[in-house]
Amino acid sequence: MSTPIPDDDELLELLKSAQEESLAIPPTMMDLIMTGYDITNVDTAVAALVEDTSLAGAGAVRDDGSDIRLLAFEHDGFQVEFELRGQDGRLLGHIDAEDPGLLHLHQLGHDEMPVTLDQLSGFEITLTSGKPFRLRWQPELGDAVVTDWLIP
Amino acid sequence: MLSVSAISTTDSEWYRAACTGDRAAFEQLAQRHHAYVYRTAAVFLNGDRSIAEDVAHKVWLNVCSHIKRVEDGELEPLELRHEHSFQAWLKRIIRNAAHDEFRRSSRLAARDIEEDDLVENPDYADSLVRNDDRSRFWGAMLKLSESCRELLTLLMQDPPPDYETIAGILDRPVGSIGPTRARCLEKLRLAL
Numbered sequence: 001m002s003t004p005i006p007d008d009d010e011l012l013e014l015l016k017s018a019q020e021e022s023l024a025i026p027p028t029m030m031d032l033i034m035t036g037y038d039i040t041n042v043d044t045a046v047a048a049l050v051e052d053t054s055l056a057g058a059g060a061v062r063d064d065g066s067d068i069r070l071l072a073f074e075h076d077g078f079q080v081e082f083e084l085r086g087q088d089g090r091l092l093g094h095i096d097a098e099d100p101g102l103l104h105l106h107q108l109g110h111d112e113m114p115v116t117l118d119q120l121s122g123f124e125i126t127l128t129s130g131k132p133f134r135l136r137w138q139p140e141l142g143d144a145v146v147t148d149w150l151i152p
Numbered sequence: 153m154l155s156v157s158a159i160s161t162t163d164s165e166w167y168r169a170a171c172t173g174d175r176a177a178f179e180q181l182a183q184r185h186h187a188y189v190y191r192t193a194a195v196f197l198n199g200d201r202s203i204a205e206d207v208a209h210k211v212w213l214n215v216c217s218h219i220k221r222v223e224d225g226e227l228e229p230l231e232l233r234h235e236h237s238f239q240a241w242l243k244r245i246i247r248n249a250a251h252d253e254f255r256r257s258s259r260l261a262a263r264d265i266e267e268d269d270l271v272e273n274p275d276y277a278d279s280l281v282r283n284d285d286r287s288r289f290w291g292a293m294l295k296l297s298e299s300c301r302e303l304l305t306l307l308m309q310d311p312p313p314d315y316e317t318i319a320g321i322l323d324r325p326v327g328s329i330g331p332t333r334a335r336c337l338e339k340l341r342l343a344l
Contacts, residue, residue, distance in 0.1 A: 008333070008334060011340060014289050015290075016308040017289075018287070018290040018293070021287075022199075023190070025186065025187050026205055029186055029190065029205070029209075030186060033182045033186060033209070034179060036216050037178055038175075039216075040219075086256075130206060131206065131209065132206060132210050151206045151210055
């Protein structure tokens with residue numbers, strides 16, 4: 001190094017300057033935080049996580065090396081199970097609900113989107129970004145149910 | 153609804169107000185700490201900004217859920233005995249979320265995150281080292297142990313917290329902060 005070695009305080013200042021450049025706060029961050037607050041404060045029930053292979057360690061990755069996470073949530077007569085394929089941001093799953101209703105995908109920073117269910121109540125979704133997402137089930141009667149927020 | 157002043161209001165006051173449904177109080181907490189959450193997530197994630205941003209959002213969503221559950225009477229509010237208690241709680245959420253993501257992510261190389269020495273051959277950090285000084289300093293920072301990065305991130309806050317607050321957040325003796333600061337900066341010098 002050809003430049004003089006800075007003392008501790010100077011070094012910390014240089015590091016702070018480097019941090020502010022290398023880790024500049026994304027301009028949309030506060031807006032997204034407040035969007036998260038507003039979404040959370042809509043009256044909904046949160047479905048309980050009943051399976052997450054990524055928390056179990058083994059089983060999160062298939063033998064072929066593909067990155068597939070299996071998740072299941074349930075709440076009071078409603079259950080959703082899906083595979084989250086991390087590499088291409090796809091969700092493949094199905095729901096089991098006592099009452100008819102509509103499934104929605106909400107990804108932070110994007111508008112909520114309806115999810116089309118097939119005749120066996122299966123669905124396939126391709127996420128539009130790497131932002132956290134959750135699923136919301138709105139039965140024809142009664143309160144909506146949401147999953148926890150998940151990172152693709 | 154509880155109304156609180158923006159001047160000289162502590163985290164615990166904002167937190168209590170937020171738990172009564174005060175949106176502005178939550179926004180104050182987020183304004184105060186969003187940079188800390190993002191940057192601390194990044195140091196836990198070896199500097200990966202993209203994953204750090206996702207983890208930061210996840211942390212805030214967890215905070216929102218917690219506050220909502222307190223507001224709904226499903227959870228007891230946190231006992232924030234000290235001014236640093238809220239930030240210490242945040243740090244635990246960040247750490248857990250970042251470590252979960254670190255384990256999950258195939259984009260980051262596995263390493264011992266508790267190691268307290270310089271990381272040998274951190275390819276990701278090396279890839280960030282450029283010719284200009286700022287990138288060089290940041291690249292050197294990423295070669296430090298997680299504990300050093302965590303401490304230096306706190307010291308770089310604006311304004312920097314006092315040693316007692318830092319000790320509370322990191323759950324370390326106050327007397328160890330100064331010597332650890334010096335040791336971490338010495339390691340940074342060696343990494344430059």
